[in-house]
Structures are given as C-alpha cells and as structure tokens.
Amino acid sequence: MNELLIECRGLSKAYGRKIALDGVDLSVGRGRIVGLLGPNGSGKTTLIKLLCGLLQPTYGELAVNGMKIGPDTKAAVSYLPDRMYFSNWMKATDLFDLFRDFYRDFDYDKALAMCKSLGVEPRDKLKSMSKGTKEKVQLVLVMARKAQLYLLDEPIAGVDPAARDFILRTILTNYNEEGTVLISTHLIADIEKVLDEAVFLKNGRIMLHETIDDIREKEGKSVDALFREVFRAQPMEGGEF
C-alpha cells in the first residue's frame, strides 16, 4: 500500500487561455480530513475533477494511491460533485443497485439505514424529490462506500447553517477512518473544527499546506482568521472584502 494517497507534481490545468491550476505540488497521506480552501475560481473544483478523472491535466503528474488516474483509482475514490448527476427516471434504490454493481466497497444496507436517518424514502422517484433530498441521496451514495479517498466538492455550499452541521455530521459519522477526506469549501468556519490539514488555493496555486495544529501554533490564529487575511484582497462570495 502506498504511503501517500494523493501526489501531484507540477500539476497544471488550463481552459483555453485561462489557467485554473498552475504548477501544483501536493502530497496527502492516509487517514486525514483535509480542507481544500479558497475563494470561488481558485481551482478547488478543477483539482478535484482531475483527481477523479473528469478532467485531464495540461501539464504535470498526478497519482492516487500510487497509480495514474484510471479504473483502479476510480474504484478507490468516492466523489461528491457540485451538481446532480443522475437521470430523473431513477429511484434512489436504482442508484444503490448501480453502485453495488460497480463498487465493491458500497454497503447497500448502510445506504438504506442512512436514508432512514436522513428522512429519505429510497423508493421514491428522484424527479419527485426536492433539490435538498436529491443532495441527501448523493451524500448517501458517497458516504455508504468504504472508499480510500472521499472527494467532496462544496458539500455545504448553498445550504443553511443547520443543514451544514447535519451534512458534516453525516460525513464524520460515516467515512472510512483509514481513508482520507478532501473537502473543498470557502465556508471555513463551519468545517475548521473537523479538519486535520488545510490547503489554501489562490489563483490556481497552493499558498499554504499545513496541519491545523501547526497553523494555530505558528500563526496564533484560527484557520478562518488566517484565510481572511490571506484572501483579503480577493472579493468573497456576496461581494465582501
């Protein structure tokens, strides 16, 4: 088993002339909860999509579990995208069947139990579900796997503070503790308490990669306070500075 779960060397991604990631070097080990933090457009989603093979790098190298991105790494990665990815004709149970067919680590019974605790009726058609319920179904799909790497793209964006706690609790009580969770967000204060490490991304470059304890010790401030300091010049969501 490879010691490092994520390895990026000189990783760059450009969309036409726009550079989304610029020479990223990143190593992440196992059993960690890592916050991928940065304002909108900093390259968080691009990095996650590269890790799960939805994008191809323009330059650089990328490995998950010591392997190039492919079917083997996809079997080890559980990905929560920032959008709905299923057909409306499906029921949640259809998706559970699909995940059970393709992922050996998918726990069907756990998925049903999670649905029950989240108040989701898994035999309802997805098209009859509200947006929030559909998001819960996607969260169930991701967290009912005993994956090595969880890639969660903005799991708490666009929901009220009470729902944020609920989602975070669901993630924390269900993830595989031998695996690593990479959470991208710009809502630092809400997730700071659960993080082991923080990666600050700015304009496609890594500004900082430290453990939370080191940040607090060296900087003498919370990650949220440091984030606001680092990204002060950047307009945040809602137009704040």
Add this chain to the structure above:
Amino acid sequence: MLWKLLKYDFRSMWKQFSIVWPAALILAFINRFTMFGADNPGGSAFGEWMAIISISLFSGVCFAMVVVSVMFVLTRFYRGLLGDEGYLMHTLPVRSWQLVLSKLICALVTTVVNGVVGIAALFLMVPLEWDDVFDLELWQRIMWGIRENPDAVLYFAEFCLLLLTMFAVAFTWLYLSMAIGHLFHKHRVVMSVAAFFVIDIVGDLVFRVLHQLGAMSVLEHIAVWGGHIPFWTGILLLLVPAILMFLGTSWILKHKLNLE
C-alpha cells in the same frame, strides 16, 4: 463491467420506449379492425372517422418512434457521457471504450427492436385468418422452400447485418462528432455539427483517393462474383470507418475528457 453498463443502458432504453413500442403494437391491432375488419365500419361515416383517427394515431406513434429513437441515440451519448450524467459514468471504475461500446450496442439494439416492432405492427394490422396462420400445408411449403434454398435465410441475415453495420457507422459518426465538439470550450453543439460535416468531407476525400488508386474496380469485380462475398465485403468495408470512429471517440474520452 460492459454487461453491467449495458444493464443500465437497457433499463434507460426501456424507460424511454415503454410507451411508444406497446402503443405502436396496440394501435396496429386496432387498425386491423378499423381499416380491414371483416365488418368494415368504413361503410358508415362513423367507421370512416374511426379508420382515419386510428391510422392517424398509428402514423403519429410510428413517427414518434423514429424521433424518440434519434433523440435517444443522441442524448444517451451527449447527456450520458458529456453532460451532467457524465459525472457519474466517468467516475465508475470502467474504461472509456466500455462506456462508448455500451451506448453503441444499446443504440443498435434499439434500432433492431424498432424494426421488429415495425414488422410486428404490419402483421398485426393485416387481417390474417387464424386458419391461414396455422395452415400446415403453408408451413410445409415454406420449410420446403428453405430446405431447397438454404442460402435464402443466410442472405436475409447478411442483409440485416449489412443494415446494422450501416447504422453502426451512422452512430459512431454522431458519437465522434459530439466528442470532437466537446473538445472546444465554447459553442460545443455548433462545433459538434461542424465536426459532423468535416468528418463527411474527410470520408468523401478518402473515397476519392481510393477511387483514384483503382480500389473501386476491385470492388466492381467482387460485385460480379455474386453470392455471399459482396455482402461480406460490404460489411467489412463499413466496419472499417465504424471501428476507426469508435476508437477516435474512445481516445478523446480517455485522453481529452473535459467536463468543465
């Protein structure tokens, strides 16, 4: 893994056609009585209206079947692999060529079932007498005919295979066009349409070059031989562009996937 992918593509196919296919067969059966029934109501004004309505509905359903089929082939690939559903399909632990092949097989099966439903609808519409259907002498004559000309069945199978290969070329052509259009950051649909015509021009150029090199005269000789060889030559020749376009599509999805 391909079988598992096919399982879900076939389920999607059934969801799409679960109304159109039975509707076509039921309306064909209704037409049997309104159009050709023994007590043809066409003599009365009511009967005439019934006949017009039922044949209009049947024609409408057949038209819908064609439209839904074209949309199904296009959307299962575009939305399923290059749209939001692609976020699910491309994160499954399968290879890109398996994703494309699954869509292609599903599209071909849809075409075959459309054909079968169309033929079955014709049989349902024509007022066959049960006595004729179970006429032993008729079936004996048919079986005897097949035994005398065993090649007839083979010719029919080869003709069907040739048609299916032509559909495979059309579908892979569409797939490659959409995959090329996806390489662009903006106006992807327009670029897909442009790619469709560029592939057509490239195919035409290749054909002209082959013609210049005298390849067509070889084919003309083969056609003169008769028998099964022209069919198989046609099938193999059509398979070449189908395989090339399939490989091109798979390569783009593997190396250039760009779900922004």
